[in-house]
Amino acid sequence: MxxxxxxxxxxxxxxxxxxxxxxxxxxxxxxxxxxxxxELLHPESICKTxxxxxxxGITIGYICVRRMVDEAHILKLAVHPAFRQRQVxxxxxxxxxxxxxxxxxxxxxxxxxxxNIAAIRLYNSLGFKSLYxxxxxxxxxxxxxxxxxxxxx
Ligand SMILES: CC(C)(COP(=O)(O)OP(=O)(O)OC[C@H]1O[C@@H](n2cnc3c(N)ncnc32)[C@H](O)[C@@H]1OP(=O)(O)O)[C@@H](O)C(=O)NCCC(=O)NCCS
Numbered sequence: 221m222x223x224x225x226x227x228x229x230x231x232x233x234x235x236x237x238x239x240x241x242x243x244x245x246x247x248x249x250x251x252x253x254x255x256x257x258x259e260l261l262h263p264e265s266i267c268k269t270x271x272x273x274x275x276x277g278i279t280i281g282y283i284c285v286r287r288m289v290d291e292a293h294i295l296k297l298a299v300h301p302a303f304r305q306r307q308v309x310x311x312x313x314x315x316x317x318x319x320x321x322x323x324x325x326x327x328x329x330x331x332x333x334x335x336n337i338a339a340i341r342l343y344n345s346l347g348f349k350s351l352y353x354x355x356x357x358x359x360x361x362x363x364x365x366x367x368x369x370x371x372x373x
């Protein structure tokens with residue numbers, strides 16, 4: 221799907237049922253509705269959703285980022301399984317990188333499971349570099365994380 225076929229907007233109440241559905245399909249350690257609400261209420265939080273512009277308007281993916289002074293942290297990125305490998309994840313990260321953080325001068329950081337080849341490739345394709353391994357960062361199942369970063373300086 222191209223950028224012209226996908227609309228990106230702020231995550232809001234009407235997205236939440238679908239966001240929780242995608243979350244359940246995407247992660248073994250899931251955020252609850254309360255986790256998303258707490259994130260949305262956080263002053264430094266940026267959460268965006270993607271939906272096809274000519275479809276029935278359903279949410280098909282989302283991203284949550286926390287922006288701090290010189291660092292922004294990607295906390296969540298997921299695409300509904302039926303819409304994966306159609307550039308939706310890339311569009312969401314690109315939107316954060318090129319639009320939301322356009323004037324940002326710091327680093328964008330994230331952790332990803334070492335086995336999550338799809339996400340690691342996606343981030344690599346957008347210029348993120350692997351920095352180091354964080355041992356046993358994840359539970360359910362226990363796994364190491366790769367810490368990846370994109371430097372805007
Ligand atoms: C990771 C995820 C968000 C990718 O979203 P997506 O919309 O399918 O990704 P895109 O179509 O934009 O793919 C961009 C690049 O990522 C890589 N990629 C994506 N899916 C892949 C897969 N299944 N296998 C290998 N590489 C893959 C490719 O390099 C791809 O580039 P290409 O299309 O030129 O081959 C999606 O698989 C997902 O929701 N996974 C579950 C949740 C998750 O792991 N989130 C990341 C946590 S850090």
